[in-house]
Amino acid sequence: MEEVKEDIWELRLxxxxxxxxxxxxxxNLKKYCEEHLKDKYVIEVIDLLVHPQLAEGDQILAIxxxxxxxxxxxxxxxxxxxxxxxxxxxxxxxxAK
Amino acid sequence: MPQESINKDNQELTMSLEPSESRKQPITLPxxxxxxxxxxxxxxxxxxxxxxxxxxxxxxxxxxxxxMEFLVHGATQFNEPGVxxxxxxxxxxxxxxxxxxxxxxxxxxxxxxIRIDHVHVERSEIEETGEYNLDGLFIRLAYAIDSxxxxxxxxxxIESLFAGLTNQAVLRSELRRLFEWLKEKGVTTIITGxxxxxxxTRQGLEExxxxxxxxxxxxxxxxxxxxxxxxxxxxxSIHGTNEYPxxxxxxxxxxxxxxxxxxxxxxxxxxxxxxxxxxxKMLGGEGFFRASSIxxxxxxxxxxxxxxxSFVDKTCSDGKRAIYFAFEESPRQIVxxxxxxxxxxxxxxxxxxxxxxxxxxxxxxxxxxLLNIVKLVEKFNPSVVVLDPISNLITVGSNSEVKSVLTRLxxxxxxxxxxxxxxxxxxxxxxxxxxxxxVSSLVDVWILVRDIExxxxxxxxxxxxxxRGMKHSNQVREFVITDQGLKLVEVFLGPEGVLTGxxxxxxxxxxxxxxxxxxxxxxxxxxxxxxxxFVLESKIASLKEEFESLQEELNKSYIEDELxxxxxxxxxxxxxxxxxxxx
Numbered sequence: 001m002e003e004v005k006e007d008i009w010e011l012r013l014x015x016x017x018x019x020x021x022x023x024x025x026x027x028n029l030k031k032y033c034e035e036h037l038k039d040k041y042v043i044e045v046i047d048l049l050v051h052p053q054l055a056e057g058d059q060i061l062a063i064x065x066x067x068x069x070x071x072x073x074x075x076x077x078x079x080x081x082x083x084x085x086x087x088x089x090x091x092x093x094x095x096a097k
Numbered sequence: 098m099p100q101e102s103i104n105k106d107n108q109e110l111t112m113s114l115e116p117s118e119s120r121k122q123p124i125t126l127p128x129x130x131x132x133x134x135x136x137x138x139x140x141x142x143x144x145x146x147x148x149x150x151x152x153x154x155x156x157x158x159x160x161x162x163x164x165m166e167f168l169v170h171g172a173t174q175f176n177e178p179g180v181x182x183x184x185x186x187x188x189x190x191x192x193x194x195x196x197x198x199x200x201x202x203x204x205x206x207x208x209x210x211i212r213i214d215h216v217h218v219e220r221s222e223i224e225e226t227g228e229y230n231l232d233g234l235f236i237r238l239a240y241a242i243d244s245x246x247x248x249x250x251x252x253x254x255i256e257s258l259f260a261g262l263t264n265q266a267v268l269r270s271e272l273r274r275l276f277e278w279l280k281e282k283g284v285t286t287i288i289t290g291x292x293x294x295x296x297x298t299r300q301g302l303e304e305x306x307x308x309x310x311x312x313x314x315x316x317x318x319x320x321x322x323x324x325x326x327x328x329x330x331x332x333x334s335i336h337g338t339n340e341y342p343x344x345x346x347x348x349x350x351x352x353x354x355x356x357x358x359x360x361x362x363x364x365x366x367x368x369x370x371x372x373x374x375x376x377x378k379m380l381g382g383e384g385f386f387r388a389s390s391i392x393x394x395x396x397x398x399x400x401x402x403x404x405x406x407s408f409v410d411k412t413c414s415d416g417k418r419a420i421y422f423a424f425e426e427s428p429r430q431i432v433x434x435x436x437x438x439x440x441x442x443x444x445x446x447x448x449x450x451x452x453x454x455x456x457x458x459x460x461x462x463x464x465x466x467l468l469n470i471v472k473l474v475e476k477f478n479p480s481v482v483v484l485d486p487i488s489n490l491i492t493v494g495s496n497s498e499v500k501s502v503l504t505r506l507x508x509x510x511x512x513x514x515x516x517x518x519x520x521x522x523x524x525x526x527x528x529x530x531x532x533x534x535x536v537s538s539l540v541d542v543w544i545l546v547r548d549i550e551x552x553x554x555x556x557x558x559x560x561x562x563x564x565r566g567m568k569h570s571n572q573v574r575e576f577v578i579t580d581q582g583l584k585l586v587e588v589f590l591g592p593e594g595v596l597t598g599x600x601x602x603x604x605x606x607x608x609x610x611x612x613x614x615x616x617x618x619x620x621x622x623x624x625x626x627x628x629x630x631f632v633l634e635s636k637i638a639s640l641k642e643e644f645e646s647l648q649e650e651l652n653k654s655y656i657e658d659e660l661x662x663x664x665x666x667x668x669x670x671x672x673x674x675x676x677x678x679x680x
Contacts, residue, residue, distance in 0.1 A: 016232040025227075048233060052240035055233050059217045062262070063232035078262075079227035090224035 009033070009041040009091065010070040014055070016048045016063045021080045025064040028081040036093050068092075126333045129177070129249070129285040132170025133163070135352035139328060139337035144309055148332075149276050149286040151303045154313030159324060159345055160289040161186070162195070163313065164251040166349050167287055169200045171249045172210035177285075179249035180241040181213045184257035188213040198349045209245045214238075218261030225263055231271040235278060247284060254289040256299055269302055276306040297329065308332040314340075316462075323462030326352055342464030344472075353468050364388070369481075369516060372411030373404070375585030376544075379561050379570035385542055386566065387480075388514045390507045392537060394521040395546030399557050400578050401520040402426070404546070405483045406435040406442065407583050408518055413445035417480040420452045420473060424489045428453035439582050452477050458489040463502045466490065471509060481516045487536065488522040503536050523547075541565045546576060549597050556597035559585065575601060 013029060015022035026045060033041045048055050048063070058067050062078040068091050077090040128142030137143050144150045144167070152160050168179035183191055191213060192202035205211040214237060242250065255272060262268055279286045288307065290298035297304045297312060304310050310329040315322060325340045343352040368383035377384040385391055391408075393401045409419045423431055431453070432442045445451035454473055461469065474482060484506075490499050503519070510517045519536065537543055543562040548555045559576040561569045575586040575597045589596040589604045596604045 014233060016236060021228055021230075048236040052236045055237040055240065056214060059219075060233035060237070061216065061218065061231055061258070062229040062234075063236075064229060065233060074222055075224065076222050077224040077226060079225050079229040082227035086224055086226040090226070 007040050008070065009037050009068060010044075011041055011091075012044045012046060012058065012067045012069065014046050014048055014058070014060045014063060014065045014067070022064045024082070025066070025080045028084075028087070029066060032081075032084060032087055032091075032093075036088065066090075128334075129171070130175055131167050132174045133166055133350050133352060134348075135341070135343070136326075136350075139341060139352065140309075140331065141335055144285055144287070145332070145334065146285050147280065147283040148308040149279055149288055149306065150309040150311065151288050151290055151298070151307035152311050152313060153290040153292055153297045153304070155292045155315060158292075158313040158315045159343075159350065160313060161191075161253050162198075162345060163311075163350055164253055164287040164289055165191070165195050165200070166198075168211055168249055168251055169195070169202075169205065171285075172205055177248035178210045178212075178245045179251065180238065180245070180247045181211065181251045181253065182238060182241070183213060183215045183253050184218065185254060187215045198347065212241050212245050212247065214241050216257075218257055220261050223261060229264075229267065231258075231268075231275065234271075235275065239282075242282065242284060250279060250284045250286045252286065252288045254291060255303070256291055259300060269300075272302060273306060304329070309334075313343075318462070321459060321462045323464050325464075342462070342468060344465055344468045351468065351472065353471050363514075365514060369415075370411050371404075372407035372409075373583050373585065375574065376404075376559070379572070379574065379585070380542070380564055381567035381569055383567075385516060387516055388511050389516055389541035389565070390511070390539065391516070391518040391542040391544065392521060392540040393518060393544045393546065394523050394537070396523055396548055399546040399548055400576065400583065401522075401546060402431065402485055403435070403438060403440075403578055403583055404544070405485050405518055405520055406431065406438075406440050409451060409481065409483055410435070410440045410442060410445070412481045413442075413448070413450040416450070418450050418452075418477060419445075419481040419483065420454060420477055420479045421483045421485065422470060423453060423455040423485055424458050425486060426455070428455050437580070438578055439580060452479070463490060463498055467502050467506055470506060474510065474513070474515065479515060481518070482510055483518045484520070486520040486522055500536060500539075504539055507539055537562075549573075549575075552598070552600055554598050556601075558597060 011029070011033070013022075013026055015025070026043075029043065033043065046054055048060065054060075058065075058076075060067075064078070064080065066077040066081060066087075068075045068077075071092070073092075075090050075092070077087055081087050127146040128137075128140070128144065129146040130137050130143040131140075152163050154160050165181065168181055171177040171179050181191070186194070188202075188206075195202060202211060202213065206213060216234070216237070238250070241247065255275075258268055258272075259265070276286075288303050290300075290303045292312075293299040293301060295301075297310060307330075309331045312327045312329050314325040314327070316325060317323075324343050324345065326343045327340045328336045328338065341352050343350055365387040367387040368385065369387050370377050370384040371380070393404050395401050405421070409421055412419045421428070421431070426434070428446075432446070435442050442451060446453070452473070454469070456466070456469070458466070470482070470484075487499070487503065490502070507517060519540070521536070542564045544559065545562045546557060546559050549558045550556075557576040557578070558573045560571075560573045563569075575589075577584050577586055586601065589601045
């Protein structure tokens with residue numbers, strides 16, 4: 001059980017309103033997760049326009065930002081996540097070359 | 098209505114043609130006071146309100162402190178809450194760092210006057226893929242601003258973003274947008290920036306988007322540091338353009354624009370005694386003018402400090418305040434040494450009339466010394482300030498710097514009506530007429546104390562080199578330091594000029610002797626005359642006697658004749674009667 005729990009990727013995507021960029025980022029993220037982390041991920045989308053107070057906690061500067069809290073280490077990926085290779089490396093799904 | 102506005106315009110036009118200082122400014126740039134001593138004067142009111150200001154400088158130049166003071170003063174003095182967005186230090190670290198200045202950030206945060214937001218950018222945690230913007234930062238800032246109704250914002254330092262994020266193009270355009278956005282928000286912003294090699298900031302961006310740029314510098318010359326502040330640009334406002342030294346001490350930053358060289362201070366014809374009556378006599382009989390500057394220069398051990406001490410003593414005895422800036426001796430040492438010549442400075446210290454400030458010249462740069470003096474003077478409000486000696490200041494600055502500092506100091510003190518006495522060491526050579534500080538032309542009174550070496554001893558001679566606006570003695574007076582204080586001895590002119598020391602005493606003795614001899618001679622002559630008179634008188638008496646005896650002789654024969662005659666007459670009458678009887 002424990003191992004399975006560790007393997008669940010808790011992902012938070014910070015966006016600011018429904019901009020083209022954030023929509024693209026979310027679509028990209030979902031696509032990669034479905035491909036590589038099927039059933040092993042949770043995506044939480046936080047709209048900072050609605051919850052601005054949450055920006056401080058995760059040290060968010062850029063929008064969109066994807067934060068991977070679990071599994072360790074914490075990683076942040078900023079941008080529209082268009083580069084699949086970088087995202088996968090960033091999420092520790094694929095080791096960096 | 099249109100008519101009215103035209104009139105108004107005309108009025109403004111004519112007003113602006115007038116060269117007077119009451120020129121009307123149609124639109125004045127609103128300013129946001131910094132509460133930093135002196136800075137608001139230089140900037141004519143503070144930083145541009147509602148606009149970004151860049152504070153740049155090298156590491157350790159005081160940027161963070163400057164911006165923190167701006168915020169804290171805003172919150173406490175101007176009722177303008179502020180947000181501090183720290184990219185480098187954590188909130189707790191900041192709070193500890195500024196606690197030494199008496200700022201309680203935690204308390205201010207609890208009161209909702211200040212909000213500190215630590216923005217942490219960790220390069221290793223971040224991966225960039227594709228397009229992004231800094232809306233997250235905007236939202237955080239907006240949230241922080243709105244949560245306390247902030248009017249002031251500090252971003253310290255946005256450069257960290259460049260270290261954390263790689264896409265320069267995005268960053269640059271986003272930062273431009275940030276400045277625009279801050280302007281729209283109407284918050285007064287300080288951005289700090291590390292000094293770059295060729296430009297004011299490393300990114301060369303902030304100085305162009307800021308309306309005001311203040312450069313902080315920390316210079317070290319001859320191992321002594323001086324902090325310098327300069328306003329590089331200030332859109333839409335006049336401002337001081339010089340380099341202003343500033344000080345960071347327990348009261349935070351103070352910038353003192355002690356640079357005004359306007360010679361327009363009021364003058365006083367009030368006199369004050371030097372504490373040495375004979376010296377007052379040399380200075381037209383009454384001493385120095387109030388608010389004048391006095392230089393006492395001389396070679397080592399000629400009693401410069403003693404003159405200063407006696408001036409301070411006199412001032413305090415008159416119930417006035419004085420500050421003694423000692424650059425060579427400790428206050429206790431001076432007090433003790435003055436005691437030996439019967440000047441009790443301790444009692445004045447106890448009475449709160451005298452304040453000592455002792456510091457080695459090398460403790461600070463010249464400008465710092467000046468600032469310290471100015472700060473202390475403003476706090477203590479003295480009538481007399483003594484700097485003993487200024488020659489040591491030269492060890493921390495060049496001649497021209499010392500001169501510039503002293504000029505400003507004299508200017509500042511005279512503006513406040515404070516009399517200042519400097520002592521200066523001159524080198525023991527023939528050019529004693531020159532102080533190595535080149536201040537002799539600045540001062541109003543210049544008293545020179547020098548040793549006069551002759552006959553195997555050194556004596557002190559004092560003379561008034563110059564004294565503006567009063568008659569003064571041209572004599573070189575011998576000056577002695579006695580147990581009873583300082584004294585100027587009467588002048589003794591010998592065949593080789595003024596005599597001093599033993600030579601003077603010899604001369605004094607000589608004069609005494611000759612006086613006694615003269616006295617003696619006079620009395621002998623007197624007695625001779627007396628005797629002659631006596632002889633003559635006795636002669637007269639004997640002649641008189643002779644005359645009387647002669648007269649008596651004469652009288653005697655005359656009386657005898659009379660007697661003879663009367664007897665003969667009697668006899669004849671007798672004979673006649675007897676004959677008649679016989680008949």
